Structures are given as C-alpha cells and as structure tokens.
Amino acid sequence: MPLYHTDDQAMLAETAQQFMGEEGAIAKQLRKWRDQGCKDGFGHDLWKQMAEMGFTGLLVPETDGGLGMGHVEAGIVLEEIGRNLTPSPFLTSSVMAATALASASDEARGRWLPGLVSGESVFAVAIDEGAKHRPERIATRAERSGNGFKLSGKKDFVVHGASADMIVVAARTSGADNDEGGVTLFAVPKDAAGLGHNSVRLVDSSMASHLTLDGVELDGDAVIGEVDGGREVLGRVLDAGRVGAAAEGVGVARGAMDRTVEYLKQRKQFGRLIGEFQALQHRAAHLYSEVEIARAVVIKAQQLLDAGAENASLMASVAKAKVGKAAGLAVKEGVQMHGGIGMTDEYDIGLYMKRDRALAEFMGDVYYHADRVARLSGY
Amino acid sequence: MADLDAFRAETRAWLEANCPPEMRQPVRDDDDVYWGGRNATFKNDAQRAWFEACRDKGYTVPAWPKEYGGAGLTPPEAKVLREEMARIGARPPLSSFGIWMLGPALLHFGTEQQKLHFLNQIARGEIRWCQGYSEPGSGSDLVSLQTFGEDKGDHWIVNGQKIWTSYADKADWIFCLVRTDKANKYQGITFMLFDMESTGVATKPILLISGNSPFCETFFDDVKVPKSYGDGIPAYVGEINRGWDVAKYLLGHEREMISGADSSERGAGIGATLTRQAGGELDPVLRAELAMFDVDALAFSAMGEKFLDEVKVGKAHPAYSNMMKYAGTELNKRRHELVMSAGGSTALEWDSEETRGGAAPRAWLRTKANSIEGGTSEVMLNVVAKRILELPGA
Ligand SMILES: Cc1cc2nc3c(=O)[nH]c(=O)nc-3n(C[C@H](O)[C@H](O)[C@H](O)COP(=O)(O)OP(=O)(O)OC[C@H]3O[C@@H](n4cnc5c(N)ncnc54)[C@H](O)[C@@H]3O)c2cc1C
Ligand SMILES: Cc1cc2nc3c(=O)[nH]c(=O)nc-3n(C[C@H](O)[C@H](O)[C@H](O)COP(=O)(O)OP(=O)(O)OC[C@H]3O[C@@H](n4cnc5c(N)ncnc54)[C@H](O)[C@@H]3O)c2cc1C
Numbered sequence: 001m002p003l004y005h006t007d008d009q010a011m012l013a014e015t016a017q018q019f020m021g022e023e024g025a026i027a028k029q030l031r032k033w034r035d036q037g038c039k040d041g042f043g044h045d046l047w048k049q050m051a052e053m054g055f056t057g058l059l060v061p062e063t064d065g066g067l068g069m070g071h072v073e074a075g076i077v078l079e080e081i082g083r084n085l086t087p088s089p090f091l092t093s094s095v096m097a098a099t100a101l102a103s104a105s106d107e108a109r110g111r112w113l114p115g116l117v118s119g120e121s122v123f124a125v126a127i128d129e130g131a132k133h134r135p136e137r138i139a140t141r142a143e144r145s146g147n148g149f150k151l152s153g154k155k156d157f158v159v160h161g162a163s164a165d166m167i168v169v170a171a172r173t174s175g176a177d178n179d180e181g182g183v184t185l186f187a188v189p190k191d192a193a194g195l196g197h198n199s200v201r202l203v204d205s206s207m208a209s210h211l212t213l214d215g216v217e218l219d220g221d222a223v224i225g226e227v228d229g230g231r232e233v234l235g236r237v238l239d240a241g242r243v244g245a246a247a248e249g250v251g252v253a254r255g256a257m258d259r260t261v262e263y264l265k266q267r268k269q270f271g272r273l274i275g276e277f278q279a280l281q282h283r284a285a286h287l288y289s290e291v292e293i294a295r296a297v298v299i300k301a302q303q304l305l306d307a308g309a310e311n312a313s314l315m316a317s318v319a320k321a322k323v324g325k326a327a328g329l330a331v332k333e334g335v336q337m338h339g340g341i342g343m344t345d346e347y348d349i350g351l352y353m354k355r356d357r358a359l360a361e362f363m364g365d366v367y368y369h370a371d372r373v374a375r376l377s378g379y
Numbered sequence: 380m381a382d383l384d385a386f387r388a389e390t391r392a393w394l395e396a397n398c399p400p401e402m403r404q405p406v407r408d409d410d411d412v413y414w415g416g417r418n419a420t421f422k423n424d425a426q427r428a429w430f431e432a433c434r435d436k437g438y439t440v441p442a443w444p445k446e447y448g449g450a451g452l453t454p455p456e457a458k459v460l461r462e463e464m465a466r467i468g469a470r471p472p473l474s475s476f477g478i479w480m481l482g483p484a485l486l487h488f489g490t491e492q493q494k495l496h497f498l499n500q501i502a503r504g505e506i507r508w509c510q511g512y513s514e515p516g517s518g519s520d521l522v523s524l525q526t527f528g529e530d531k532g533d534h535w536i537v538n539g540q541k542i543w544t545s546y547a548d549k550a551d552w553i554f555c556l557v558r559t560d561k562a563n564k565y566q567g568i569t570f571m572l573f574d575m576e577s578t579g580v581a582t583k584p585i586l587l588i589s590g591n592s593p594f595c596e597t598f599f600d601d602v603k604v605p606k607s608y609g610d611g612i613p614a615y616v617g618e619i620n621r622g623w624d625v626a627k628y629l630l631g632h633e634r635e636m637i638s639g640a641d642s643s644e645r646g647a648g649i650g651a652t653l654t655r656q657a658g659g660e661l662d663p664v665l666r667a668e669l670a671m672f673d674v675d676a677l678a679f680s681a682m683g684e685k686f687l688d689e690v691k692v693g694k695a696h697p698a699y700s701n702m703m704k705y706a707g708t709e710l711n712k713r714r715h716e717l718v719m720s721a722g723g724s725t726a727l728e729w730d731s732e733e734t735r736g737g738a739a740p741r742a743w744l745r746t747k748a749n750s751i752e753g754g755t756s757e758v759m760l761n762v763v764a765k766r767i768l769e770l771p772g773a
Contacts, residue, residue, distance in 0.1 A: 002455075003685035004694055261768050276772030281764035288763055289706045293675075293682040300681035315677070322678040325671075366674075367667075373677070374670040379654035379661075 001303050016080040024086030026348050034205040040163040041207040042087035051119025059098045064113045070306035075247035082251020085355050089122040089160045091244045097123035099240040100168045103225040103233045108187055112166055124164035126155035126211055133364040137178050142171035151216040161209025162199035165190050173228050183231050185224040192216050204354040239316040241363040243301045246319040249359050250298050253291045253327035256334040256352040263338055287333050294326035314376045317369040324366035331356045386456050390463045397432040401425035403468045408738055412474045415504025417551045433472035440478055440502045447494055448502025454691035477501035477508045479636040481554050484629040492611030511541040511555035519758050528557040537602040547582040547595035550575055560620050570622030571615050573604045589744040633753045634700040638707030640683035648673035653721035672717055679710055698766035705759035708749035715743040
C-alpha cells in the first residue's frame with residue numbers, strides 16, 4: 001500500500017473538507033454551542049447531516065447498512081473534524097462504538113446500528129477509571145444475576161456520556177483489577193436503572209461524564225463478544241480510538257499551523273511582516289516538519305489497522321504519541337506567534353490549544369504511549 | 380496485486396539464493412562498504428559475490444531502465460525489493476555518489492549517448508565519483524562559487540579550489556561546478572565531468588574530529604577539460620552555463636539520501652537494542668528519552684516511506700526533500716547522542732578491539748556533519764519557510 005490516498009479516498013477527503021469547512025465551521029458549531037451553554041456540547045442537526053453524507057456509518061459493514069470502509073476513510077473525516085474543531089460524537093460513536101459492535105451479536109447490531117447509521121443515535125465508550133488512561137486496570141465489576149449481569153463501579157472521562165443512547169462499558173467478570181483476562185464489554189442503554197451521570201464541561205467546551213454504575217441490571221444479550229474474553233475486542237476499540245484521536249489531532253495541528261502561517265504573512269511589526277523574521281521562519285518550518293511526520297505515521301497506522309497487520313497496535317501508539325508531540329507544538333507555537341492577540345477569546349487559535357489538550361488526554365497521552373512503545377518493543 | 384505478490388515471492392527466493400549471510404549484518408564501518416571504482420578491492424568473497432549477483436541482475440540500481448544497467452523495476456516493484464532487502468537486513472551491494480547523485484541528474488538532463496556511456500559504468504561500479512561543489516568561500520551560498528573555466532574552443536582550462544570534496548583522493552572522476560560566465564551569477568555555471576587523473580588536479584586530505592579523513596581540499600591548476608568525450612557525449616550535463624539547474628536537481632537527491640528516508644536502520648527504534656547491550660537496565664529517565672526517540676524514529680520511517688511513495692508518482696512538493704533532510708539528520712544526531720549515553724564508558728573507547736576501533740564514538744562524531752553536508756539545517760529551514768510555507772522576505 002503506498003502511503004497516500006487512493007483516488008476514491010482523495011475524493012472523500014475533498015467532500016469531507018468542504019462539508020466540515022462549511023457546516024462544521026468554528027463559528028457555526030463550536031462557538032455557537034459553547035456560547036449557548038449547550039448541554040450536549042454538539043449539535044444533533046449536524047450529526048444528522050453527517051448521516052446524510054454517509055459519514056456516521058463509514059465503519060459499519062454494508063450488511064448492517066453502513067459503508068463498510070476502513071480506518072483510512074474514518075481518519076479522513078476525523079482530520080477535517082479536527083481542522084474545524086467540529087464538536088461531534090463521530091469518534092466515540094462511529095469509530096470506537098462501531099468497532100466494538102462489530103463483535104456484537106446479530107440482535108445487538110440490529111438494535112443499535114440503524115440508529116447510528118441514520119444519525120438518530122449517539123454512543124459513548126466508558127473505559128477509564130481515574131484521571132489518567134490506564135486500560136490495563138479495570139475495577140468495575142459485572143456479576144452474574146439471573147440470566148444477565150449486574151454492574152458496579154465508576155468510570156471517568158466518558159466523552160458525550162450524558163448524551164449517549166448507549167454506552168460501551170468495559171467491566172470485570174472475573175479476576176483481579178490488573179488481570180489481563182476476565183474483562184467483558186457491555187452495551188449499556190441510557191435508561192438502564194442504576195446508571196448515574198455527573199456530566200462536566202471540559203476545557204474545550206465538550207462534555208464528559210463521571211459515570212456511576214450502581215448495580216446496573218443488564219440482560220445477557222448486552223454482552224459484546226465473549227464473557228471474560230473482552231480484552232481482544234477492547235484492544236481493537238482502543239487502537240481504533242487511538243488512531244482516530246491521532247487523525248483528529250493531525251487536523252487540529254494543521255488547522256493551528258495554517259492559521260499561524262497566515263498570521264505571519266499579515267502582521268507587521270518593526271516595519272516588516274513578522275513572517276520575514278528568520279527566527280520565526282525557522283520555528284514555523286520546524287513545526288511544519290513535525291506535523292508532516294505525524295501525518296505520515298497516522299496514515300501508516302490506519303493502513304496497518306485496516307490490513308489487520310501484526311504491528312498495527314505498536315504503530316497506533318507511535319501515532320498517538322507522535323501526534324501528541326506535534327499537535328502540542330503546533331498550538332503552543334500558534335499562540336506564541338500570534339502575540340497578545342492569541343490570548344484573546346475572539347481569535348480561534350486559543351480554541352485549538354484547548355481542543356488539543358483534551359485530545360491529548362483522550363485514549364492515552366504522549367507519556368502513556370511512549371511507554372507502551374517501549375514495552376511493545378521489549379524494554 | 381497478484382503480480383506484485385508473485386514478484387515478492389520471486390525476489391525472496393532470489394535474495395535467499397544470492398545474498399550471503401555475511402552480507403546480512405549491519406554495516407559497522409567504512410570497510411564494510413563497497414564503493415566500486417578503478418582501484419576497488421573487495422573485503423572478502425561474500426562482498427564480491429553479493430555485488431556481482433546484484434550487478435548482473437541490475438539490482439545495484441533496480442529502478443533504472445535495463446539499457447542503462449538497471450533492472451527496470453516499476454516503483455511498486457522497487458518498493459517490494461527494498462522491503463525484502465530490509466527484511467533480511469541485506470547490505471547495499473554498492474555505495475556510490477554516481478548512483479545517489481550524478482545518476483539521477485544524468486537520467487533527467489543527459490543525452491541518450493551520454494546516459495548509455497556513463498550510467499552503465501555507474502551501475503556496474505566501474506567509476507567512483509566525487510562531488511566538487513563547495514569552495515572555501517562558497518558553502519551555504521554555493522552560487523557564489525569562483526572556480527573558473529576559460530573557454531578555449533574545444534576545451535576549457537579550469538583553475539580554482541574546491542573544499543570538503545568527500546573521497547576526492549579515492550575517486551576516479553569528479554562532477555564539478557565551474558563558473559564559465561563571470562557576469563551571470565545563476566546562469567554562468569557549467570556542470571562538468573572529468574577525470575581526477577587529469578594533469579593539474581591535486582587533492583589534500585582534511586582530518587576530521589572523528590579521526591578519519593574522508594574529505595579533501597581539491598586544487599585545479601590549468602586543468603584541461605575537453606567539451607566532449609565522443610559523439611553525443613558532452614563532458615557537461617545539461618547546457619553550458621545552465622549547470623545550476625542540474626546542481627539543484629542533484630542536491631534534491633543528495634538530501635534524500637542523507638535524510639535516510641530510504642534506510643531501514645535510521646527509521647528503526649533503538650531502545651530495545653541499547654537496553655539489552657546495557658545488561659537490561661537503564662536509568663529510567665534515559666529509558667524515557669529512548670522511548671520518546673523511538674516514537675520519533677518510527678514515525679520518521681513512516682514519513683520516509685510516504686515521501687518515497689509520493690516522489691515516485693510526482694505527488695511530493697519539490698522542497699519536500701529539504702524537509703526530509705532537516706528532520707532525518709537532526710533525528711540521526713539524536714540517535715547517536717543516545718547511543719553514547721547508553722553505552723557509558725564503553726562508548727568512550729577510541730581504538731579498542733572490542734569496540735571495533737571505537738566505532739561508536741567515531742560514528743557519533745561523524746553524524747554531526749549530517750546537518751551540515753548537502754546544505755545545513757538552517758538552510759533547509761529557510762527553504763521550507765520560503766518554498767513550502769511561502770513566508771515573505773529575502
Ligand atoms: C495577558 C496580557 C496582558 C497585557 N497587559 C498589558 C498592559 O497592561 N499594558 C500594555 O500596554 N500592554 C499589555 N499587554 C500587551 C503586550 O505587551 C503585547 O502583547 C506584547 O508586547 C506583544 O505585542 P503584540 O501582541 O502586538 O505581538 P506582536 O508584536 O505582533 O508579535 C507577534 C509575534 O511576532 C514575534 N515578533 C515580533 N517582532 C519580532 C522580531 N523582530 N523578531 C522575532 N519575532 C518577532 C513576537 O515575538 C510574537 O511571537 C498585555 C498582553 C497580554 C497577552
Ligand atoms: C561530511 C561532509 C561532506 C561533504 N561533502 C562534500 C562534497 O563531497 N562535495 C562538496 O562540494 N561539498 C561537500 N561538503 C560541503 C558542504 O556542502 C558544506 O559544508 C555546506 O554546504 C555548508 O557550507 P560551509 O561549510 O561553508 O558553512 P557556511 O555556509 O559558512 O555556514 C556556517 C553556519 O552559518 C549558517 N548559515 C549560513 N547561511 C545562513 C543563512 N542564510 N541563514 C541562516 N544560517 C546560515 C549555516 O547554517 C552554518 O551553521 C561536505 C560537508 C561535510 C561536513
């Protein structure tokens with residue numbers, strides 16, 4: 001596979017770019033919902049429009065009513081989401097939950113996927129238990145009860161948790177908190193008794209829940225995949241989320257960089273355009289290199305995931321870590337090179353910095369993934 | 380796709396049969412590299428066998444057309460060959476400025492007769508070339524060069540001095556930038572090819588901080604350079620006085636080569652190897668730096684792959700090679716800093732047997748030139764800022 005988009009993918013990219021640039025633009029979505037204090041943090045109308053475009057069901061198999069495409073295509077949409085800071089449940093619903101549901105029973109797929117494809121439903125994924133990503137440790141318990149299960153525990157950083165019609169929850173059906181085995185994934189409907197939300201607004205104006213599971217009763221058919229054998233599916237969900245977040249992060253980085261470079265070409269100080277100063281040129285050129293490299297490894301990871309390759313998981317971590325570094329640099333340099341104006345709410349560059357911070361934590365930060373790269377490499 | 384699978388299987392079998400086990404070890408020092416040329420000798424039989432097998436198959440320059448000594452592989456086939464060679468850790472059969480730099484320039488600018496004449500010799504490793512670009516007063520500002528060729532009808536008389544000419548003392552021929560019109564800065568340079576044994580050519584080695592001296596000062600004292608080597612074989616590439624275009628084109632390839640985009644070694648992680656060498660335990664802060672480095676190195680290897688894929692189909696921005704050169708060489712310097720840190724006192728040994736003559740510290744010092752040779756990092760950043768980001772000014 002060459003590391004660039006095929007003609008079909010390039011066409012999708014053009015479509016996504018135009019759509020997000022118009023419908024998903026910062027003023028039309030992010031600022032609007034933020035200024036209204038919207039409880040979801042995103043617009044359902046846009047979500048339905050994304051369904052009409054075919055985006056919501058990109059990763060859903062054709063037999064389930066979707067487009068049956070891959071992570072490269074999902075990443076194309078995510079990059080444009082990132083570039084426009086478009087708030088939407090695409091990553092949690094269409095990428096992560098859809099990846100989980102691919103392993104679900106016919107009944108479960110029939111129950112949840114049509115709503116996703118039509119843009120009626122929103123899904124969330126509940127993995128983290130604590131302020132930092134550490135999916136190796138899962139303490140939330142699921143005990144057998146009747147012909148179903150009873151879930152108890154708490155989950156944090158559940159993005160769009162309170163807006164979701166269904167939440168994919170990773171819980172423990174056996175073993176100790178740090179065990180590899182004994183993990184099971186459940187599809188928890190929003191009206192399940194005992195499910196509690198403490199929903200909070202994050203720095204980037206998105207909404208995330210602290211979830212409490214207080215003896216949440218579920219039928220046996222809520223299980224996704226095998227009881228006690230959920231690690232493998234969870235691994236796929238995590239890798240999809242990591243590579244997806246990395247793709248969105250590349251969009252954030254490019255959006256911030258493009259704005260900054262434009263600013264350097266307009267702003268005059270000392271009788272010159274500040275873009276003429278070599279000190280700034282070199283930093284901008286360095287930033288460009290880092291963002292391009294991050295973009296390359298994201299495409300690499302997407303292709304490996306789609307091919308089911310052995311080293312896909314390693315590259316997913318490389319991608320998440322590299323994007324974390326590059327996008328972090330892009331937003332920091334962006335604000336600095338904008339000077340005082342970059343600190344104002346009126347200018348968008350600060351919004352990029354906020355979104356980057358939230359994305360950096362989502363599905364593991366630079367440090368988590370660099371450490372994972374080391375462990376997967378055997379040191 | 381099916382064709383490519385068949386080609387992969389065929390390539391795998393060919394490599395299995397032709398690449399000796401000794402040629403599947405990482406290159407450790409200069410001795411392991413075969414440069415070809417009139418006075419070349421092989422280090423051992425394995426090196427000779429591997430070179431000759433590749434030469435006969437066209438695999439010293441796999442993507443060149445067959446009539447010029449290549450194998451005529453398509454870009455996807457060339458990529459498969461590269462991947463399969465990397466998979467078994469095969470050494471390059473022939474290292475050559477002719478392949479990396481002059482060859483691409485000739486393919487692009489040469490006449491048909493000129494290509495048949497020179498490219499075949501390059502592919503077969505018969506001529507070892509050196510590059511005469513830099514002068515004492517013209518480094519980053521290369522176009523200010525002063526070496527002058529006086530037009531004498533059917534030949535030039537060349538006078539001047541070059542510096543940093545890598546392997547000038549070992550090279551058979553030189554590709555050389557010579558001013559042939561003093562009034563025209565950019566359109567007054569001719570790209571000449573001539574024999575280093577010509578009367579009036581002298582070289583003097585320069586000792587480097589690595590203790591090696593692969594480069595020379597090169598002096599031209601009334602060197603007679605003919606304008607032609609036969610029918611349709613001019614002694615210059617492109618047109619007279621238009622050598623700057625050739626020089627720039629060639630620099631693009633040189634940068635690609637120095638960036639290591641094509642090298643599996645430079646793109647690979649080092650954390651695991653260095654940890655093993657250190658007996659399984661490194662200071663946690665160093666381990667963290669190694670992990671961060673591995674992230675960057677693995678990401679850069681994806682960038683290298685993407686860059687080559689895009690170059691092959693003409694999708695890459697012409698100044699992309701500047702970005703690759705910048706990123707790749709800065710990364711390689713960081714790699715060797717970490718090798719030195721993880722190696723501790725062993726890495727300080729300059730000439731012990733166990734350290735293969737201080738290979739690690741010598742390599743570490745050598746890498747400091749990566750961000751200087753072929754254009755400095757600062758100059759690369761200037762080009763990226765102007766040509767890609769289109770920032771204003773000078
Ligand atoms: C929170 C805050 C509080 C402030 N409070 C006050 C206050 O109380 N009173 C007051 O008078 N001002 C105040 N300021 C303004 C502050 O002093 C200016 O923002 C600052 O001097 C930078 O000027 P600028 O914003 O116009 O940026 P610019 O001068 O436009 O700079 C933009 C970018 O270009 C770079 N740049 C500019 N010139 C060069 C050069 N020659 N070489 C290399 N790079 C260059 C800058 O470093 C910056 O990265 C405040 C600013 C902030 C953010
Ligand atoms: C290992 C090695 C092998 C080489 N092989 C060859 C060879 O085979 N043939 C050959 O012809 N040459 C060769 N060179 C020469 C090489 O191309 C030059 O060294 C290089 O172009 C830099 O020129 P310089 O050394 O004159 O440095 P200078 O141009 O004097 O630069 C000095 C410093 O100033 C900085 N600088 C210069 N201009 C600017 C600017 N506009 N903006 C910001 N910073 C600037 C540079 O980045 C550098 O840090 C080799 C060099 C090395 C180190």
